Amino acid sequence: MSGDIKKVCVIGAGTMGAGIAAQVANAGVPVLLLDIVRDPENRNAVAEGAVAKMLKTDPAPFMSKAAAKLVETGNIEDDLGKVAECDWVVEAIIERLDIKQDLYAKLEAVRKDGTAVSSNTSTIPLAQLTDGRSDAFKRDFLITHFFNPPRYMRLIEIVSGPQSDKATVAKVTEFVDRKLGKTPVDAEDSPGFIANRIGTFWLQVATNSAVDMGVTVEEADAIAGKPMGVPKTGIFGLIDLVGIDLMPYLQKSLTGTLPKDDPYQAIARSEPLIEKMIAEGYTGRKGKGGFYRLNREGGQKVKEAIDLKTGEYAPAAKPPRIPGAAAKGDLGALIELKGKIGEYAWAILGPTLSYSASIVPEATATILGVDDAMKLGYNWKAGPFEMIDKIGPAKLRSKLAESGLPVPELLEKVGEGTFYRVENGKRQYFGLDGQYHDVERADGVLLLEDIKLNSEPLLKNASAALWDVGDGIACLEFTGKMNALDTDVMKLIGDAIPLVAEKYKGLVVYNEGSNFSAGANLGLAIFAVNIAAWSEIEKLIKGGQDAYKALKYAPFPVIGAPSGLALGGGCEVLLNSDAVQAHAESYIGLVECGVGLIPGWGGCGEMIERWRDMPRQPQGPMPAVAKAFEIISTATVAKSAAEAKQYGFLRASDGVTMNRDRLLSDAKAKALELADGYTPPEPPEFRLPGPAGMAALQLAIDGFRARGLATEYDEVVSGRLGKVLTGGDTDPTEVMTEEELLELERTEFMQLVRDPRTQARIEHMLETGKPLRN
Structure with missing residues (x-):
């Protein structure tokens, strides 16, 4: 039904209206943004200025700069007739009843029958807003109260009137749920709503x-x-x-x-x-x-x-x-x-x-x-x-x-x-009738918290668990603080693969924490450093590489399903998955250089492979290496799933889910889709530029250092990263295997972790949450 809304008009380009328009564009839906004429020389200046401002705002209302291109700007005097092209009109103008009613009278003359019209008001009752309008207008009218900022706040309060058409309300409700990623809550037409x-x-x-x-x-x-x-x-x-x-x-x-x-x-x-x-x-x-x-x-x-x-x-x-x-x-x-x-x-x-x-x-x-x-x-x-x-x-x-x-x-x-x-494995709530009622989920919503009420984990340890989420799909859940990754996670992956291979069709890596994973457990790492347990650290790195490659080459599809932060080792899980179904608000990156390290669980090779396969990417051993170096050395983090595709953390074919509550269901569907006739990927072979490529990267590193954009130790870390990405002493005419690249990655990682300057960076990050610029 959400497909019935193919174009949206937002009237009012203030903070809320512009933000709503941006979120519609984030969903890939064209949107017309209108406001009043303030400048006779540039009659669209208000709406154009709002879009320009949003492109510079942080946190960003747009999930990508490409989304901004879906916003068409105009003004109420010249462009109101374009409302006839739209399936939903959102009014987000000043909270004055007389001005809103005047606008509605104009809208009634230009909108097509069946076009939903809603107000973003938080203070004016619906009955007052529609006073004087026709029955046809009242049928298509409702209140959709977004919260600021519209991209990031999940709540939308939906208020319908006694004459509101149920099908129209359902159409808008489904659109804001599936397309805009909001959780609709039905509110009564009472002051302040809920x-x-x-x-x-x-x-x-x-x-x-x-x-x-x-x-x-x-x-x-x-x-x-x-x-x-x-x-x-x-x-x-x-x-x-x-x-x-x-x-x-x-x-x-x-x-x-x-x-x-x-x-x-x-x-x-x-x-x-x-x-x-x-x-x-x-x-x-x-x-x-x-x-x-x-x-x-x-x-x-x-x-x-x-x-x-x-x-x-x-x-x-x-x-x-x-x-x-x-x-x-x-x-x-x-x-x-x-x-x-x-x-x-x-x-x-x-x-x-x-x-x-x-x-x-x-x-x-x-x-x-x-x-x-x-x-x-x-x-x-x-x-x-x-x-x-x-x-x-x-x-x-x-x-x-x-x-x-x-x-x-x-x-x-x-x-x-x-x-x-909780009764019979179902969460229930107390009703006004004095009875308990099951908490019903919308169609297409699947939550691990509900599954846990009625089942036990297939496998479990201190940092991870494996669950049966139905239809032959298992779910690997990280459970530690910030869902950090450690030896227990790697052990559970090792134990899960044969079990899933024997009894299930596929695996989804997913959890319902605020973040998918903030990466490796740095606290454990610095503890091991302080007691000079170098063999234990190397064992963790090798164990992580083995576990992630076991996921990559498992005899069943593995789907990464991130939301929130997916950093470092969390990002590498996604890079080693067959496909990703990401929540739109996923913040993905390889950030190891910020703590004086390099990716150690296969991230280097996976990023080279991603950029080598990018459309329109120049051929030869150097372009993909240079791009991977640029992204990893600067600890770049994509600030949305859409941006993650631009950096290569996600593939163009990877799915994006707007509503967080629908992520597990969508990821499960993708696993089932890939399961039919699935075969694991072939291990990649690399032709890397070797010392000549490293010399080229060194020039870039020297340039950053000369301009004050990199510290003395940044130069050291970037140098070791460059050595891995260029293949060390390899000859560009020779094939380097994935295993050889992983061994080089591991060697350079261990060199860095032994350096007191890296140890200082890790301790500073643990204490302050901020990178040390040493």
Whole structure:
């Protein structure tokens, strides 16, 4: 059904509208971006300027520069007639009802019947938006509330009216799901919908409590951040990020539209300090600073925080230490802590969880909508009802009553139970009818977390597991911290291959962590270095090479299915897979040079092979080597799956999945597709340029060094990388086998890992998360 939408029009080229247009283009769908005429000399200047700005923005709204070419720019006065070519029109203009209604009247005259029209509003009820429009217009109208930035935020709230055509709503819903990678959440036509209504309440009560209780911004963010499963920005860091000037606007919108007895009305208040900050341009990161700022006086960069009482800035204090289980997400332990930490945690969680439970079904039909909205729209690890289960509904009821806070009917109804449970291998949620219902997944969504509820792993150790995901396909999962790779991973690969070969059709390498894999476990590596366990390190490198080649030449297809970071050894898994089905938001690269190393698990040969086979690549031994050297020596990371194809980390034929929840299903389908008549690839043979090629690379290295783009040790690392890529002492007329190249790769790797300068780089990366430029 999503195929029914072949072209989209976005009206409004501000931050949101332009970002929505970019995401449509990222999906490979043509998009028309229109805005008002501001410059009579260049009537399309507003839309053109938005596209130009996005091409320079970081993080980038476009997944590749090629996507930008799918955006056609225009203006509302001259080009509104082109709406007739479009299947969906998204309105993302100023939040003024009169201006929106005027635009809708014009759209009604030019759009074709059946073209969906939606508003990106977050504040105006749908019934008001369509007032005065025809029944035909109302049938095709809905609200599609994206979250900023549209490329990266997965939530979209879908609001339909009583006259909205179900088929039209379904068509848009499927398009934003499959093509734009969003998770649609059905919301009711109520003020603020779901996420912003709860989110604004949460930020307001947290700000009020910090001021009233004398909690500093550093303390507030430490307490209300990681321990609560909230991003590390916490409260005040988040307000700085979204813009302090947005808060009074959201407050005015909600107080003007919510019933007078809504709990938000009682806590909505203005703070003189915040008003002063906005007036003086301290609007957060987009302004001169906010609750935090960087003081650059004297050439320094000192992070400062504002005093909520005096309004004065001072160097940000070290946040308080959260003790025990409370630091690790035990909300029950957190709110029971004595003193400021526990009291402030309760001052936020008590009212917020009570409020969240009170808006079902007014804002959304089930508790699933509330939890999904907050996890996807605000990046909370757990939704409000999942948080309630962590505390215990009965315990929360008791504590709310003791504190004089409202105990919502839904919280009473769940009784001694919980809002979620697992029954017969299925996750269930508590409904308004007092019964439990299965959590249903959309067609084409397959999650490992669901499979785990009803099965045991085929194989498992401390760092990896093997699962049966149905239809004769097995799934290899990395399970360590950041899904780092170590000897346990390599052992499980070795054990998995004969099992899969005997009983399965194919293998998918996939996990549901935030990152596919950040690469080799550097902590273990530096431990081995410190005790001079060189043989153990070489054993790990050889074991990794053997394991990855075993995957490459297995008698069944292997599909890599990355999402998030796939760096170093994580990238090499993909390079050794038969095919890749990548989540669009995959960040792939061979980054070993940044820590003074080179790829050690076959990445060098695989990149040469990739570039040798690239279309329109010049022939001969040197062009592919030079390209691989350029990419690996600079630790280049592709910032999307589309960009990964440009660098050769992915093949042109590799698949891209926009919606993260559909990745495993798509990868499984690709494995089944390749399984029929599968034969492993033939080992490659290399003709490498040898010393003459190394001399050419050395000239490039010397040039970088002379221009200050490479350090003294960068030159050493690049030299060893160049030696591997050019084949060492090989003769260009001779064939070099894959095994010989792996041996050379291993030798040069071991030379580098023994160097104290590499060891310093690894230790610095582990301590700071940043590369050392030595």
